Amino acid sequence: MTVAVLGSGPVGQTAALLLARRGVPVVLVDRHDRRDPVGSKAICHQRDTLDVWAWLGAGRLAEEGLTWTTARTFHRDRELFSLKLPDAGSALPPFVNLSQARVEEVLDELIAREPLIDVRRGHRVTGVTQPGCVVVECATAEGPRRIEADYALACAGARGDTVRRALGRSLGGVSFRDLFLICDIRADLPGWAAERRFHFDPPFNPGRQVLIHPCPGSRFRIDWQVPDGYDLAAEETGGALDHRIRAIIGDRPYEVLWRSVYRFHTRLADRMRAGRVLLAGDCAHLVAPFGARGLNSGVADAENAAWKLAAVLRGEAGEELLESYHVERHAAAVENAAVTTATMDFLVPRTEAQRRHRLDVLTRAEDDPAACAQVDSGRLAEPFWYVDSPLTTPDPRRPFAGRPPRGALPPPGPGVLLPDVTVTAGRLRDLARQGFLVLTTPGVRAEGTRSVEIPVGGALGARPGEAWLVRPDAYVAAVLRVGDQRAHLVPGVRGVTRIVDDVGDRAHAAE
Known part of the structure; x- marks a missing residue:
C-alpha cells in the first residue's frame, strides 16, 4: 500500500504529508540532490492553503508570513483607489506573503519526522508504466532505479514533460509574448510593509505594469512587465536595473537578493487522471500568477487527491472514486484559467478592442468609483x-x-x-x-x-x-x-x- 509522489515542491510535499497523515506510506521522488533556497518564487499563500498546512503541523507559516492590509492601484502618475482588506473573523489571515523557499524548508522539517515518507532525492524520472501497478523508472548518480507503487501523484511541475509524455498527457494552451522581470530586494521603505502597490502604465515603466509586494524581513518583491527579447544581463551590466529599482524606491540603500525573468502561460492538461496516476499542480495546469492561483490550487489538488487515494487503498472506496479527482480538479483548473486569462487580457491586451477597453476603464476610474470595480489586477485565489x-x-x-x-x-x-x-x-x-x-x-x-x-x-x-x-x-x-x-x-x-x-x-x- 504505497503512493509514489513525483516532485518535491510545495504541492508534492503537501501531498506526501497528507497521505502519511492518513496512514499511507509514500515514496517522495525528486530530481534535485538538494534544495535551492534562493528567490521568493511563489509568495502569496491563501487562507485555505494555510489551513491545510496548519493541520499538518505547519501553523507557523501563517505566523511568519506577512499580510498586507491595503491594496493601492495607480494609473500613470495618479492613484486610482485604495482598498482595505476586511477582517473575516478567522483565526487565520486571508493570505500571507512568504517565500516558497521558507515554505519548503518548514515542510521538509515535517517530512523528516514522518516515518511513512521515504524521500528519494537525485532521482530523475525517465519513465512511468502501469503494469497493474505504477512503475517509476529513475536515473540516479549510482545508476538506474525502479520504484513500484500502487498509485502515483505527479507533482513534477511545469517542467515535468517526461512524466506527462509517459502518461500520454500534454499542456495545451497559450503562452504570453511579454516577459516579466522579478526582483527580490531588501530595503527600508517606511509605510510600505502593509501595502501592495499595482501600477498601470507608470512613468517608470511606460506602457506596461509594475507590481510591488511586501514580504517579511524588509524584503520586497517587484514585478515589471518587460518586452519580449528583454536582456537582464545587459541591464545589470549597464546599470539600467539599478535605475529601474531607484525609479520606484528612490535614493535609498537596497540589496538585490534574487532576480529572474519569466514568461507566463495558460495551459491545462486535458485530463488529470491517467489510470493509477493523478496529475497535480503545475504538472497539470499553468496560469499567470496574478491572483496567486498557482501554488494555492496545487495544494487544493493535493488535498483532494490524498483523501481519495487513502480511501481506495484502505478498501473504503472503489477505484472509480479517483475519477472524481479529475472531474473536480479539472473544473477548478478551467475556472482558474478563465479568471487569470481575463486578468491577462486586461494587463496585456492582445487586440485593439481590449486595448480600448482597458484605457477606457483606467481613465474613467480616475474619477468614477463605479469604474474601479472593472480594473482587473487579479482576483485573489479562492476555493473552487x-x-x-x-x-x-x-x-x-x-x-x-x-x-x-x-x-x-x-x-x-x-x-x-x-x-x-x-x-x-x-x-x-x-x-x-x-x-x-x-x-x-x-x-x-x-x-x-x-x-x-x-x-x-x-x-x-x-x-x-x-x-x-x-x-x-x-x-x-x-x-x-x-x-x-x-x-x-x-x-x-x-x-x-x-x-x-x-x-x-x-x-x-x-x-
Whole structure:
C-alpha cells in the first residue's frame, strides 16, 4: 500500500504529508540532490492553503508570513483607489506573503519526522508504466532505479514533460509574448510593509505594469512587465536595473537578493487522471500568477487527491472514486484559467478592442468609483466549489448562485467548503479531515460515522432537523433531513453514514 509522489515542491510535499497523515506510506521522488533556497518564487499563500498546512503541523507559516492590509492601484502618475482588506473573523489571515523557499524548508522539517515518507532525492524520472501497478523508472548518480507503487501523484511541475509524455498527457494552451522581470530586494521603505502597490502604465515603466509586494524581513518583491527579447544581463551590466529599482524606491540603500525573468502561460492538461496516476499542480495546469492561483490550487489538488487515494487503498472506496479527482480538479483548473486569462487580457491586451477597453476603464476610474470595480489586477485565489461534482447532492433549498463578488464567499451548502469556524469539539475543518463527518442539529442523531452536534443557525445557517454530511477535505457533500430517502450520496464510498432521529425515522446517506 504505497503512493509514489513525483516532485518535491510545495504541492508534492503537501501531498506526501497528507497521505502519511492518513496512514499511507509514500515514496517522495525528486530530481534535485538538494534544495535551492534562493528567490521568493511563489509568495502569496491563501487562507485555505494555510489551513491545510496548519493541520499538518505547519501553523507557523501563517505566523511568519506577512499580510498586507491595503491594496493601492495607480494609473500613470495618479492613484486610482485604495482598498482595505476586511477582517473575516478567522483565526487565520486571508493570505500571507512568504517565500516558497521558507515554505519548503518548514515542510521538509515535517517530512523528516514522518516515518511513512521515504524521500528519494537525485532521482530523475525517465519513465512511468502501469503494469497493474505504477512503475517509476529513475536515473540516479549510482545508476538506474525502479520504484513500484500502487498509485502515483505527479507533482513534477511545469517542467515535468517526461512524466506527462509517459502518461500520454500534454499542456495545451497559450503562452504570453511579454516577459516579466522579478526582483527580490531588501530595503527600508517606511509605510510600505502593509501595502501592495499595482501600477498601470507608470512613468517608470511606460506602457506596461509594475507590481510591488511586501514580504517579511524588509524584503520586497517587484514585478515589471518587460518586452519580449528583454536582456537582464545587459541591464545589470549597464546599470539600467539599478535605475529601474531607484525609479520606484528612490535614493535609498537596497540589496538585490534574487532576480529572474519569466514568461507566463495558460495551459491545462486535458485530463488529470491517467489510470493509477493523478496529475497535480503545475504538472497539470499553468496560469499567470496574478491572483496567486498557482501554488494555492496545487495544494487544493493535493488535498483532494490524498483523501481519495487513502480511501481506495484502505478498501473504503472503489477505484472509480479517483475519477472524481479529475472531474473536480479539472473544473477548478478551467475556472482558474478563465479568471487569470481575463486578468491577462486586461494587463496585456492582445487586440485593439481590449486595448480600448482597458484605457477606457483606467481613465474613467480616475474619477468614477463605479469604474474601479472593472480594473482587473487579479482576483485573489479562492476555493473552487464542487456544486456540479458527482459527489455532491444538490439541495433545492440552497441553490448555488454562482461565483460570488470578489473577496466574498458563497453561503454554506452542498459543494461548498465549510467555513473556518470552531465548535465545542474543535475546529470544524480539523474534525472533518479525520474522515467523513456528520454535523447534526439538536434532536437528530447519526449512526455509522462520527457526528458533532451544531447549533441551529450560526455560521452554517443550519435549520432544525438537518444533518450535514462533510467530506474528509471539509467540503459539504449533502444536507439531509430526517425522512429523506437518498441512497449513495457519495458514489464509490462505502458505509459512510446513516442519519436517525430520536423517534426512529431514518434517512440513508450511503449504503
